[in-house]
Amino acid sequence: MKKLLSRVRSLAVPVALAVGGVASAAQAQIMSDGQRFHPVPARSHMVVSQEAQASLVGERILAEGGNAVDAAVATGFALAVTLPRAGNIGGGGFMVVHMAGSGETVAIDYRERAPGAAERNMFLDEAGEASAQKSRRSGLAVGVPGTVAGLALAHERYGSGKFTLSELIAPAIALATDGFVVSPDLEAALGRERTRTLLEADPEAAAILYPGGAVPVAGSRLPMPALAQSLRRIAEDGPAGFYEGPTAAAIVKTVADRGGRMTLDDLKTYEAMVREPARGTFKDYEIASMPPPSSGGVHLVQMLKIIEDAPFGTYGLNSAAMIHLMAEAAKHAYADRALYLGDPDFVDIPVAKLLSEAYAESIRAKISMETTTPSSEIMADPANLPHESNETTHYSVMDAAGNAVANTYTLNFSFGVGFAAEGTGILLNNELDDFSAKPGVPNAYGLIGGEANAVGPRKRPLSSMTPTIVLKDGAPLIVTGSPGGSRIITTVMQVILNATVHERDIMTATAAPRVHHQWLPDYIRIEEGISHDTIRLLEEKGHDVRIQSSMGAAQSIMRGPDGLLYGASDPRRPGGLAAGN
Template sequence: MSIGLAVTPASAQIITQGERFAPVVAERHMVVTQEAQASAVGRDILRQGGNAVDAAVAVGFALAVTLPRAGNIGGGGFMMVHRAAPGETVAIDYREMAPAAAERDIFLDETGEASAEKSRWSGLAVGVPGTVAGLFLAYENYGSGALEWADLVAPAVGLARDGFIVSPELAGALRSDGVRERLAADAEGASLFYANGEPPAAGDTLALPALAATLEAIAENGPAAFYEGPVAEAIVATVTERGGRMTLDDLAGYEPLVREPVRGTFKGYEVLSMPPPSSGGVHLVQLLNILEPTHFGTFGLNSADMIHAMVEASKYAYADRAVYLGDPDFVLVPIEALVSKDYALSIADKIDPDAATPSSEIAADPATLPVESNETTHFSIVDGDGNAVSNTYTLNFSFGVGFGAKGAGFLLNNELDDFSAKPGVPNAYGLIGGEANAVEPRKRPLSSMTPTILLKDGAVSLVTGSPGGSRIITTVLQVILNATVHERNIATATAAPRVHHQWLPDYIRIEEGISHDTIRLLEEMGHDVRVESAMGAAQSIQVGSDGILYGASDPRRPGGLAVGD
C-alpha cells in the first residue's frame, strides 16, 4: 500500500473541526525528513528490505548532498534507536569533539573577552566531525544485515555525481546576502555552489563531483576513507590555514559512543531522549515532569494559561542548563536528580499560576537537587517491524563555518561555538554557559538537540525532533504536548504556533498566530511578549493504536516530505 497523500487518520488521531492539517498515512513504514529527495532515499532502502537504521544511514548521507546547509559529513549529531524485538532503546553520540590542542581560553581575544570571530568563523571553531563514524556505528551494531554499507551510501553518491534538483529553499539560501558572502569567498564553497559566479536556481540540477568522489571512497572503505588519508589531510590543511589546531591524530582518534538514553514518564508514555552532552533529553523530561500535574483539561492549546505554565517551567530548566550540563565524560552531570519527579514538584511549587517570575529571581540552586547514588536538521523513521530512529545532526550555523575541506566537496562545522567561550557570556543563540561546558581538549560541546521517542505499552507511539538551536527543546516539548494532552493529530501538533523562553534574555518569543487576546493576558501576568520569526522544523511520526503510521514534515521549512508505504 503506497500512500503519499494526506488523509484523515483511521484511529487514535481524529481531526476535529478546529484542525486544519492532516498527516500523511502509511501502513508499513514511514520516513519524514526536511528534504524530499532524501525522504525518497530512505523509503527506497526500506522497500529493499532494510530496517529503520539502514534507512537512517542512507538518509544521513543523502541529506549531506541535498541539504548542505545542515545535512553533513563535516559535522555531527545524535541518534536515538529503538529496536522492537529486544525492546531496547540506545542513544548514539556522534557529536563533534574539540582537538587535543584546544584550551580553555582559546576563544578569548587579547583583552580577555570572548571573540565571536574566533568561535564562529575561524579554524578554531571547527570540531572533529562525527557523522561518518556515527552512521557507521549505527549500521554495524543495529542495521538489518540485509544491505551492505556501500548500498546505503550509494544513493548519496548518485545524487552528488549525477546531480539533484535544487529546492526553492536551497536556492534562496544560497542567494541570501550573508550566506553568499561567506561561501563565495571560500574557494571550496565557490566551486560547490557558485561555479559560474551565480548560485543555482530552484529546479536546476546541481552536481557535486568532488563530494561524489569522497562519498565513493567512504562507500568502499568505510570511515577510514574520511578519518585517514587524503580527506583527513584536506580537513587538517583547511582548518590549520584558518588558524585552527586540528591534527591527523585528532581525526584518527575520533570515536562515537553508545550511551544510555534519558528516561522519563509522562501521562502513561515512556519518554526516551538524548543524554548529555546534549541537554535536550534532560530538560525535555524535566519540563514534562513539571507540567505533568497541570490541569490540561482546562488549558487549551496556546491559551494564556498554557503558555504561562510552559514559560515559567522553561525558566527553571534553562537556568539549570547553564549550571549543570556539559560533557559527562568530563563533568558530573546530575541527570537522575534533574529528571526526578520530586525535583520537578519542588519547581512547580514555586510557579505562581497568575504572575510571571522575573528571570533575575531564578537561578539554579544545588541545595534543592535530590542527592544522587551534565544549523541543524532532523529526520524520523519507523519501519514495518516497529523499529524507530530519531536523528538530529548539524553543522551548527547554516552552512556551518562557511568554508570547506579543500577538494573534498563538503563544508565544515563551527560547532565549538557551543562551548562556553567565557562562563556567563551568551553564545550565538543567547544561551548562557558555565564551568561545566568550558573548553577542554577532546571534549564534546553541549548541545540542545533533542531526538526523542515515546513508547506506549512498550511500542513506539511518537518519534520526533527538530532543528532550532536553543529553541529545539521547547519545539519538541510542544509537539509532544500538542499530540498527547491536547490530542491533536501529528500534522496539526506540528503546525500549531510555537512559543519559547530560555530564562535569559527574559522575554517570551512567539510566532505569528497567537491571538492578540492571549498576548494581552500574558502581558497582564507580567510577561514581555515579542513576535519573532518561525521556530524549528519538526519531522515527526505518530503510531496509532492499530499500528497505522501518521507522518508530518513541518510546514515552516518548505521542501520536507513524509513518505511511506
C-alpha cells in the same frame, strides 16, 4: 565495484523518477506542499525529513527490506548532498534508536569533539575578550566531525544486515555524481546576500555551491563531484575512508591553514559513543531522548514532569494558562541547563536528580498560576546559554517491524564555518562555538559563561538537539525532533503535548503556533497565530510577550489508533517530505 555501481543506479531510480527534472522538481514541491496541514498515512513504514529527495532515498531502502536504521543511515548520507546547509559528513549530531525485537532503546552520540590541542582560552583575543571571529569563522571553530562515525556505528550495531554500508551510501553517491535537483528553498538560501558573501570568499565552497559563479536555479541539477569522491572513499574503506587517508589530510590542512589545531590523530582517534538515553515518564507515555552532551533530553523530561499534573483539558492548547505554565517550567529547566550541563565525560552532571519526581515537585510548588516569577529570582548567579544555530536538521524513521530512529545533526551555522576542506566537497562545521568561550565573565549580552561547558581538549560542546522517541506500552508511538537552537527543546515538548494530552493529529500538532521561554532573556517568544486576548492575559500575569519569527522545523511520525503511521513535515520550512508505504 560493478555490483556497487549497479546498486547506486537501482537505488537512484526512484529519486530520478520523483525529482528528475524541472517538471518533476515542481511535482515534488507540490507533493510537499500538499502535506502542509494533513498528516501523510502509511501502512508499514515511513521516513520524514526536511528534504524530499533524501526522504525518498530512505523510503526506498525500507521498501527493499531494510530496517529503520538502514534507512536512517542512507537518509543521513543523502542529506549531506541535498541539504548542504545542515545535512553533512563534516559535522555531527545525535541519534535515538529503538529496536523492537529486543525492546532496547539507545542513544548514539556522534557530537563533534574539540582537538587535543584545544585549550580554555583559545577563543579570546589579545585583550582577553571572547572573539566571535575565532569561535565562528576560523579554523579554531571546527570540531572533529562525528557524522560518518555515528552513521557507521548505527549501521554496524543496529542495521538489518541486508545492506552493506557501501550500499547505503550509494544513493548519496549517485545524487552527488549525477546532480540532485535544486529546491526553491536551497536557491533562496544560496541567493541571500550574506550567505553568498560568506561562501564565495572561499574558492572551495564557491566551486561546490555556485558553479559558474551563479546561484543554482530551482529545478536545475547541481552535481558535487568532489563530494561524490569523498563518499566513494567511505563506501570503499568505511570510516577509515574519512578519518584517515586523503580526506583526513585535506581536512587537517584546511583547518590548519585557517588557524586551527586539528591533527590527523584527532581524526583517527575519534569515536562515536552509545549512551543510555535520557528517560522519563509523562502520563502513560515513556520518553526516550538524548542525554548529555545534549541538554535536550534531560530538560524535555524535566519540563514534562513539572507540568504533568496540569488540567490540560481545562487549559487547552495555547491558552494563556497553558503558555504561562510552560514558560514558568522552561525558566527553571534552562537555568539548570546553564549551570549543570556539559560533556559527561568531563563534568559530573546530576542527571538523576534533575529528572527526579521530587525535584519536579519542588519546582512545581514554586510556580504560581496567577503571576510570573522573574528570571532574576530563579537564579541569583546566572550562567550562559551558549549560542546554537537554527541551521540543524532532523529526520524520523519507523519501519514495519516497529523499529524507530530519531536523528538530529548539524554543521551549526547555515553552511557551517563557511569553508570547505580542500578538494573534498565537504563543508566543515563551526560547532566549537557552542562552548562557553569565557567562563565567569559576562558576554556582550550580559550573561555569564557556564563553567561546565568551558573549552577543553577532546571535549564535546553542549547542545540542545533533542531527537526523541515517545513509547506507549513499550512500542514507539511518536518519533520527533527539530532544528532551532535553544528553541529545539520547547519545540519538541509542544509537538509531544499537542499530539498527546491535547489530542491533535501529528500535522496539527506540528503546525500549531509555538511559544518559547529560555529563562534569559526574560520574555516569552511567540509565533503569529496566538490570539490577542491570550497575549493580554499573559501580560496581565507579568509576562513580556514578543511576536517573532517562526521556530523550528519538526519532522515527526506518529502511530495512529488505527495502526497506520502518520507523518508530518513541518510547514514552516518548504521542501520536506513524509515518504511511506
